[in-house]
Amino acid sequence: MRHLPPLKSLIAFEAAARLGSFGAAADELSLTPSAISHQIRGLEDTLGISLFHRVGRVVELTDVGRRYAESVTEGINVIAAGTRSIERSGKSDILTIHTVPSFGTQWLMRRLSRFSAIFPDIDVRLNASVSLVNLLSEEADFSIRYGMVFPDTGVELASLPAxxxxxxxxxxxxxxxxxxxxxxxxxxxxxxxxxxxxxxxxxxxxxxxxxxxxxxxxxxxxxxxxxxxxxxxxxxxxxxxxxxxxxxxxxxxxxxxxxxxxxKVCHHLTYLKAKAHLPKMKAFREWLFEELEASQP
The missing domain is CATH 3.40.190.10 (Periplasmic binding protein-like II)
Incomplete structure (x- = not known):
């Protein structure tokens, strides 16, 4: 039998680790800071390790806590992606792509009809802006970025061809x-x-x-x-x-x-590692790089 900590404790820990604050985690989960602290203390007791350094009201992940947070975050993202997949069962998948404006306007948008013709069951939503999107909170499935990119934990980065x-x-x-x-x-x-x-x-x-x-x-x-x-x-x-x-x-x-x-390598494709296996994700990723290769003179 698998030995797993209580799910409530893991959710509280992931939120506190991601937000860097018990108070912020409490606001997100509609709990009190003391409830978050209680859940994390219980998790630490179960694991037999300290996940946070506590100095007054300030909390900071220990080295072990930081490594554990990466695993827990990835696991929760997998569960969330699986849940959304079940909820959409029998419906057309919606693929949300965020891109910087010039790449979207000058190259991607004029090719999306080809993608739709090959994958008619996937409806594409294209958003173009220079603002960063939070892939972890499901604002988009993919984000195409320009210039230097430093991906968050759990986010995969694939550089587009030079x-x-x-x-x-x-x-x-x-x-x-x-x-x-x-x-x-x-x-x-x-x-x-x-x-x-x-x-x-x-x-x-x-x-x-x-x-x-x-x-x-x-x-x-x-x-x-x-x-x-x-x-x-x-x-x-x-x-x-x-x-x-x-x-x-x-x-x-x-x-x-x-x-x-x-x-120059100018553009990069970013997406959640936890969602990389989904059919709509694989379809767009493979199609995009095939189209880019075909664009090479």
Whole structure:
């Protein structure tokens, strides 16, 4: 027979460990702080170890407590995922995807019809924002993030393939400024994507023989806006080639210096380890990487 501590004690411990406070755990579980303390003390007695350091009103996980919290959190997430799966039995699964706006607008959204055609029983809900989502509280099944990502305990991170960063502009802009080689950038208007991990400042370091007007030009905090500005002929942009596939195919943008450039891992897919085995999760994960591979030139 399996030896398991009381479930109430495990739930109280997980909440206190996650929130870092008996009081916060009590609020979340609609209990009193003394009840939380009693449950955790009982769990410690059962295990024969101390899970928290207690200094006055301040509590902090011991090293053993921290390791145990990771296991308990993962187990509770598995139970929660299984419960939701049963509740939705016989219904279409809803797959909630959170993504940064530019990746969603420029690449993912225009491909979701393909996913729906292959998996008609999975309904997709797509949310786009720069705000972080809490995967542990089920705000989304997947979150596609940009830049450096430090996943929470129990969250899996899969980096998307490296993207090629290229200079791009409207055909009329390239013709007007006779853009053929990188040295031709000197003195022309640059479009700045201020949050990109590879900017014109990095490009300048890679091309020290070319002097850029880094203090001038329109600036945007989202790539999809900078791409739109380039299409409108406002200047020369510097973006991921992945995000401008349609604009290149339709001839609204050109790559005056060619399709090669520095490669950077820009985007990452995050999801709960406890939910990774669910059919809808496996389906989207495998489909996404197949589509990304097909997008490579």
């Amino acid at each position: 993207e090629t960063i290229v200079a791009l502009c409207a055909p009329s802009f390239a013709k007007k400024h006779k853009l053929r080689k990188s040295k031709d950038v000197a003195g022309i208007t640059l479009i700045h994507s201020e949050v990109n991990i590879y900017s014109w400042r990095e490009w300048q370091r890679d091309h020290p023989d070319v002097m850029l007007k880094l203090d001038r030009g329109p600036r945007f905090d989202r790539s999809f806006m900078a791409i739109s500005a380039a299409v409108d002929g406002l200047g020369l942009g510097l973006e991921s080639r992945l995000l401008v596939e349609r604009e290149l195919q339709e001839g609204r943008l050109v790559l005056p210096f060619g399709a090669e450039g520095p490669t």
